[in-house]
Amino acid sequence: MKRRPRVVIIGAGMSGICMAITLLRNGFDDLTIYEKADRGGGTWRDNTYPGLACDVPSRFYQFTFAPNPDWSHFFSPGPEIDAYFARVASEYGLPARTRFGAEVTAAEFQDGRWSLTTANGDTDSADFVITATGLLHHPRTPHITGMESFAGASFHSARWDHAITLSGKRVGVIGTGSTGVQIVSALAGDAAHVDMFQRTPHWVLPIPNFRYSRAGSALYRGLPGLNRLAYRSLRGVFEWFAVALIEPGQRRDFIETLCRISLSRIRDPELRSALTPDFDPMCKRLIISSGFFTAVNRDDVRVVTAAIDHIEPRGVVTTDGDLHELDVLVYATGFDAHAFMRPMKLTGRDGLTLDRAWAETPRGFQTVAIPGFPNLFTLIGPHSPVGNYALTAIAESQAAHILGWIQRWSTHEFDSIEPNQQAADDFNAAIHRALPGTVWASGCDSWYLGPDGTPELWPWTPDRHRTMMSRHDRADYTLRRVDAGE
Numbered sequence: 001m002k003r004r005p006r007v008v009i010i011g012a013g014m015s016g017i018c019m020a021i022t023l024l025r026n027g028f029d030d031l032t033i034y035e036k037a038d039r040g041g042g043t044w045r046d047n048t049y050p051g052l053a054c055d056v057p058s059r060f061y062q063f064t065f066a067p068n069p070d071w072s073h074f075f076s077p078g079p080e081i082d083a084y085f086a087r088v089a090s091e092y093g094l095p096a097r098t099r100f101g102a103e104v105t106a107a108e109f110q111d112g113r114w115s116l117t118t119a120n121g122d123t124d125s126a127d128f129v130i131t132a133t134g135l136l137h138h139p140r141t142p143h144i145t146g147m148e149s150f151a152g153a154s155f156h157s158a159r160w161d162h163a164i165t166l167s168g169k170r171v172g173v174i175g176t177g178s179t180g181v182q183i184v185s186a187l188a189g190d191a192a193h194v195d196m197f198q199r200t201p202h203w204v205l206p207i208p209n210f211r212y213s214r215a216g217s218a219l220y221r222g223l224p225g226l227n228r229l230a231y232r233s234l235r236g237v238f239e240w241f242a243v244a245l246i247e248p249g250q251r252r253d254f255i256e257t258l259c260r261i262s263l264s265r266i267r268d269p270e271l272r273s274a275l276t277p278d279f280d281p282m283c284k285r286l287i288i289s290s291g292f293f294t295a296v297n298r299d300d301v302r303v304v305t306a307a308i309d310h311i312e313p314r315g316v317v318t319t320d321g322d323l324h325e326l327d328v329l330v331y332a333t334g335f336d337a338h339a340f341m342r343p344m345k346l347t348g349r350d351g352l353t354l355d356r357a358w359a360e361t362p363r364g365f366q367t368v369a370i371p372g373f374p375n376l377f378t379l380i381g382p383h384s385p386v387g388n389y390a391l392t393a394i395a396e397s398q399a400a401h402i403l404g405w406i407q408r409w410s411t412h413e414f415d416s417i418e419p420n421q422q423a424a425d426d427f428n429a430a431i432h433r434a435l436p437g438t439v440w441a442s443g444c445d446s447w448y449l450g451p452d453g454t455p456e457l458w459p460w461t462p463d464r465h466r467t468m469m470s471r472h473d474r475a476d477y478t479l480r481r482v483d484a485g486e
């Protein structure tokens with residue numbers, strides 16, 4: 001007789017939606033999603049800045065179980081992606097299974113079950129907890145002397161203030177990562193003037209973003225196999241690209257050549273030199289933008305390379321003494337990529353807290369589990385980002401893997417499961433041995449790097465991650481039964 005697990009998923013973003021649907025499609029329907037915001041969508045709900053788009057093509061950045069024939073662009077805009085996830089979630093009835101405005105503040109494993117508490121004092125319990133709390137979720141705003149004195153509007157890119165109109169305004173953007181580049185490309189020509197404050201130039205690859213014609217969309221609607229073909233073809237491209245990230249060789253050289261050739265689109269040699277990084281392409285995340293070089297060629301867009309000294313009411317003062325007068329200042333300064341599910345207080349077996357387990361740096365096992373935390377799984381957890389691969393694909397294989405363990409629980413193979421410490425140590429040691437060959441460790445600073453300066457990414461091919469997720473090796477885990485011990 002099978003038993004029915006009660007599952008709590010924390011987070012109703014892309015990966016939480018993926019996990020919930022994977023469970024429902026396999027008959028596990030005793031599940032609740034906790035979402036701290038008033039609606040789901042995760043990163044696509046939080047980021048609403050002008051120019052927001054996904055830098056993974058839409059026909060790959062989608063669920064295989066919910067192909068969308070109607071993507072408007074090769075790289076579709078953020079609101080369209082947000083609407084896609086909302087539609088898929090609704091089709092599977094997820095809103096009715098979600099407690100919105102309910103932030104889980106604590107979860108503790110006691111007597112073989114998880115007990116959860118929310119910020120408003122509600123409690124719940126579950127056989128399994130699955131965290132789907134996102135990776136780039138906590139905005140990072142630097143402290144700059146005088147920033148609070150700025151007289152205009154200022155906000156982080158992930159907290160966009162839509163009450164402020166930017167047309168005809170002087171806008172400053174601090175940060176030259178994917179976000180800053182997308183914002184500057186979108187504002188050029190609309191704002192009166194854009195100052196982009198650059199601490200470090202990033203490599204930009206201008207891949208054109210074409211619009212699907214009506215006939216093209218009709219073809220995708222009429223021939224579902226075409227969507228699958230597009231998905232597989234793009235997956236192949238990203239797998240080719242992943243090899244360039246993880247080992248030196250011709251592929252890496254080829255991308256470097258493309259990036260260097262692309263820079264010739266910047267007309268002014270002085271600006272071109274200022275925008276040429278002194279580290280290898282892809283060491284920081286490679287920026288995909290078709291509009292950035294066009295934007296910086298404009299007279300009303302200026303890349304400010306002098307360091308920021310301080311901020312005063314009228315604008316930003318750089319170390320060369322220049323005052324850059326501004327009406328609006330945007331911090332496109334990135335995210336804390338190492339917080340994961342924190343500040344939630346997680347307490348596993350024998351009172352082990354996540355803060356203690358992760359005192360040095362976040363570490364898990366095979367990207368989905370943590371020693372000492374039985375019946376807890378993580379989506380897009382430590383070492384999950386697989387290069388520039390679609391996180392939707394990673395989440396799908398992780399969800400299928402987690403489902404496999406829950407199915408085994410339902411057939412009474414065990415009551416609790418957690419990875420062995422030795423298996424996790426071996427896994428992390430292998431990652432650390434592989435990382436030096438990756439481009440992320442080739443000598444630049446980025447959000448990929450953990451506190452000890454090593455990249456916290458998957459250092460092998462996406463295929464290896466998929467294969468690992470397709471296996472369930474009991475030897476790596478401690479499986480306990482309530483009646484019989486281990």
Ligand code: N01
Pocket residue numbers: 053054055056136142143174175176177178179180182197198199200285308332333334335445447
């Ligand atoms: O953040 P970042 P992001 N003074 O950390 C600068 C994903 N994403 O939001 O390079 C001055 O890359 C910092 O300078 P430096 C994507 O995975 C995806 O742009 O450290 N500058 C850097 O230039 C991406 O990689 C999409 O010297 C300061 C910038 O701020 C990830 O999100 C779209 C500073 C931060 O760059 C993060 O991108 C957008 C300071 N005190 C983002 N502090 C998609 O398409 C920081 N900076 C899906």
